[in-house]
Amino acid sequence: VTLVVLWAGYTQFYEGGLGQPEYSVLSTGDDIEFRRYEPFIIASTQLSQSGNSGLSSGFRVLAGYIFGGNNPGEKLAMTAPVLQQNSPGESIPMTAPALRSAEGMRMAFVMPAGRSLEDLPSPQNAKVSLTPVDWGEAVAIRFAGRGKQERFNEAEAKLRAALKQSGRTASGPALYAQ
Secondary structure (H helix, E strand, C coil), X not given: XXXXXXXXXXXXXXXXXXXXXXXXXXXXXXXXXXXEECCEEEEEXXXXXXXXXXXXXXXXXXXXHHXXXXXXXXXXXXXXXXXXXXXXXXXXXXXXXXXXXXXXXXXEEECCCCCCCCCCCEECCCCCEEEEECCCEEEEECCCCCCCHHHHHHHHHHHHHHHHHCCCCCCCCCCEEC
């Protein structure tokens, strides 16, 4: 019980205070939310390897940027979620999410609210790119526990079924937000 209380307190204190993209809930059902997101900016990087080693190196590249690896050395607030795209997607002009890439896996950090491309510090690492994102409507599902690929696949299948049932179609590959 003590461990559960400590974990819940840590989650609320630390993760509950992290900034995240602003959205409004359009409708809900079966643990699924249809949302409308306000535009935001991401810092992203192409992952050079697959699996955990690729995720770790991508995380380090992006963490380097927000922890001062930029000009003028500004430290940016950590935000949630960290976005990950596992599969390549085709390019659809003006509608493609910023994480789509013909090359494959990408990872992104959401930049703090209220920042623009003009006032964000420029990355020192050429592997980091800053991109505005305007998702508009999105469908999301929350689940607890460790982010394993099987759980992502189950959640994605449930989301795609909800999209189909609502008469909507996905505009690309799923993004995992942790």
